[in-house]
Structures are given as structure tokens and as C-alpha cells.
Amino acid sequence: MSFVVAVAGATGVVGREMLQTLEQRKFPVKRIVPLASSRSAGTRVHFRGEEVTVQEATPEAFQGVQIALFSAGAAASRQLAPEAAARGAVVIDNSSAWRMDPEVPLVVPEVNLDHAHHRPKGIIANPNCSTIQLVVALAPLHRAARLKHIVVSTYQAASGKGHAAMEELQHHARAIALGEPFTPTIFPGALAFNLLSDWKAGEQGYSEEELKMVNETRKILGDPTIGVSPTTVRVPVLNGHSESVHVQFHRPMTAAEATSLLRGAPGMILDERPYGPGLHPQPAQVSGRDEVLVGRIRDDLAVPGAINLWVVGDNLRKGAALNAVQIAEALFLR
Numbered sequence: 632m633s634f635v636v637a638v639a640g641a642t643g644v645v646g647r648e649m650l651q652t653l654e655q656r657k658f659p660v661k662r663i664v665p666l667a668s669s670r671s672a673g674t675r676v677h678f679r680g681e682e683v684t685v686q687e688a689t690p691e692a693f694q695g696v697q698i699a700l701f702s703a704g705a706a707a708s709r710q711l712a713p714e715a716a717a718r719g720a721v722v723i724d725n726s727s728a729w730r731m732d733p734e735v736p737l738v739v740p741e742v743n744l745d746h747a748h749h750r751p752k753g754i755i756a757n758p759n760c761s762t763i764q765l766v767v768a769l770a771p772l773h774r775a776a777r778l779k780h781i782v783v784s785t786y787q788a789a790s791g792k793g794h795a796a797m798e799e800l801q802h803h804a805r806a807i808a809l810g811e812p813f814t815p816t817i818f819p820g821a822l823a824f825n826l827l828s829d830w831k832a833g834e835q836g837y838s839e840e841e842l843k844m845v846n847e848t849r850k851i852l853g854d855p856t857i858g859v860s861p862t863t864v865r866v867p868v869l870n871g872h873s874e875s876v877h878v879q880f881h882r883p884m885t886a887a888e889a890t891s892l893l894r895g896a897p898g899m900i901l902d903e904r905p906y907g908p909g910l911h912p913q914p915a916q917v918s919g920r921d922e923v924l925v926g927r928i929r930d931d932l933a934v935p936g937a938i939n940l941w942v943v944g945d946n947l948r949k950g951a952a953l954n955a956v957q958i959a960e961a962l963f964l965r
């Protein structure tokens with residue numbers, strides 16, 4: 632059996648990664664329907680060695696579509712995801728539009744695939760990229776000892792803000808190297824040779840991105856009591872998010888126990904090398920990979936029974952496209 636699959640946002644960095652992921656994993660696509668805004672209608676994207684014309688994402692464009700993968704931003708998802716679902720498609724949405732809707736499951740297949748089967752609106756949400764890699768690493772520990780408090784600081788790549796942000800970082804770095812002036816327009820300041828918190832303001836002094844990590848972690852793991860203290864930071868990396876994570880549990884956990892719980896856990900590769908300069912998972916190593924890399928598991932020096940770890944993932948792949956395709960595989964191919 633093969634399926635009619637729409638990719639809304641097909642010209643963006645996540646949309647292109649979705650097309651590539653469908654192709655690489657040999658998802659049985661009968662017909663691909665690449666969609667974008669009217670700006671890109673008529674342009675072409677590559678799929679399985681062919682050029683396919685991009686159409687404007689309108690409600691009618693979803694007629695006959697069985698699986699609709701959305702990565703077109705929250706406004707387009709709010710408007711078009713219900714239209715796609717009303718026409719019979721299962722929608723898997725990458726934006727923040729539906730994630731906290733109680734009638735929309737928020738799914739990471741390695742963690743809570745069972746939630747994907749109850750979808751009253753016909754929509755399944757993909758979590759925020761930073762949250763996906765965090766819960767892939769922490770879910771096995773949560774099952775064993777229940778998470779009590781997480782302190783997470785992120786080091787997020789430019790690609791998390793889309794293709795224009797990646798281009799701006801490259802252009803800015805080149806301008807600095809050439810001694811030329813450059814005024815950023817996508818980032819609210821210089822990211823090249825610098826770092827920034829560039830997300831919209833949320834509440835109580837936190838950014839929206841930070842609050843997403845709090846709320847989405849609790850929803851995916853099904854435990855509203857988990858404490859999450861987040862700080863999100865954009866770093867001048869093109870692709871691949873990193874996270875420094877401190878974790879406290881409802882019972883003492885050691886680095887040795889955490890290591891044995893994470894060894895062979897789904898969706899990750901555990902880096903057990905003892906610390907040495909450069910001996911740790913890095914964004915340059917994870918870019919293009921499916922797995923989340925977890926390393927530097929240490930007993931906390933100040934809080935008995937707590938651990939620290941380092942988590943690196945490809946935000947475009949496991950943080951977005953791959954996670955969505957894995958959900959589709961689980962629902963349609965098994």
C-alpha cells in the first residue's frame with residue numbers, strides 16, 4: 632500500500648528535510664504534494680530524483696491527501712491543519728499551534744507513541760526540537776526513578792529559526808572575515824562570533840522557547856509535577872542543538888545507573904568515553920544523523936543523587952522531520 636503525502640512548508644529547511652527523510656526511509660509515497668505560500672507556488676523541489684512543482688497551500692490542495700506533514704509555521708497550521716483533517720488526512724504538525732491543545736497528542740515515538748492513537752481533531756503535534764531530544768534522553772530515566780527537577784541550558788543552532796537564519800549567519804560570518812559591515816535582519820543582533828537569546832518574550836521573564844520546554848516536557852511524559860528550569864540560547868552553529876542538563880529524581884540516581892539505563896535505549900547513541908578535551912558529542916557530528924547523542928553523564932558534585940549530562944541532536948531531523956515521519960510510519964506501516 633502507498634499513500635498520498637502532502638508536505639506543507641516544502642520549501643523550508645524542515646520541509647526539505649521531510650522530503651529527504653521520506654525518500655531515504657523509503658516511505659511508500661504514491662504521490663507527493665509539496666505545498667508552500669503563494670510566494671513559492673510554481674517553484675520546484677526534488678523528490679526521488681524528480682522535480683515536483685510546489686503548489687500554494689489552500690484548503691482544496693489537501694483533497695485526496697492521506698498524510699499531511701506540516702512545517703509552515705503556526706499561523707498556517709492553525710488555518711490549514713483542520714482543513715486537511717476535515718478532508719480525511721492525518722495531520723502531523725511541526726509548529727507550536729496545536730502542541731498544548733488537550734485534544735491534540737504531542738508525540739515522540741520512542742517515548743509516548745501510544746498517545747498518537749487518540750487524536751479527536753485528526754491532528755498530532757510534533758514537539759519543539761529542543762524538547763524532543765531532551766525527552767528522548769530522559770524518558771528511560773523517568774521510567775526508572777521519576778524526574779523531579781530538570782535544569783536545562785540549550786545551545787541552539789541557527790537552523791532552528793529556518794533557512795533565512797542559516798543564510799544570515801553565513802553571510803554575517805563572511806562579512807566579519809572580510810572586514811565588511813553587516814546589519815542582521817533575521818536575528819535581533821549579531822549571532823556570528825556571539826550568542827543570543829532571540830525568541831519572543833513569554834511570561835515572568837522567560838522566552839516562549841523556554842516555556843515550551845517546560846510545558847511540552849510535562850505533557851509528553853504525562854507528569855505535570857516535573858520541575859523544569861530552562862535557559863535557551865542561540866549559538867553560532869549552523870545545525871544541531873546541544874543541551875546541558877542537570878536532573879534530580881524522586882529517588883537517588885547515580886551516573887553509573889543512568890549509564891546502564893541509557894545503554895541501548897531507543898533513538899539515542901550513548902557516548903561512554905571518559906572526559907577528555909573534545910571527547911564529547913558535538914553538533915557537527917550529529918548533523919544528518921537520526922540518533923540523539925548523549926554523553927558526559929556525571930554524578931552531580933553538589934547535589935547527592937542527582938546527575939548531569941550532555942545531549943546533542945539534529946534539530947531538523949529528530950527535532951522535526953524524522954520525528955514526524957516516524958509517527959507516520961508507526962500509524963500507517965505497522
Ligand SMILES: NC(=O)c1ccc[n+]([C@@H]2O[C@H](COP(=O)([O-])OP(=O)(O)OC[C@H]3O[C@@H](n4cnc5c(N)ncnc54)[C@H](OP(=O)(O)O)[C@@H]3O)[C@@H](O)[C@H]2O)c1
Pocket residue numbers: 639640641642643644645646666667668669670671672688701702703704705706707725726727758759760790791792793794795946947950951
Ligand atoms: N527549524 C527547526 O529546527 C524546526 C524544528 C521544529 C519545528 N520547526 C517548525 O517548523 C516550521 C517551519 O520551520 P522552518 O525552520 O522550516 O522555516 P523556514 O525554513 O523559514 O520555512 C518556512 C516554510 O513555511 C512556508 N510558509 C510560510 N508561510 C506559509 C503560509 N502562510 N502558507 C503555506 N506555507 C507557508 C514557507 O513557504 P515559502 O517558501 O512560500 O515562504 C516555507 O516552506 C515552523 O513552524 C517551525 O517552528 C522548525
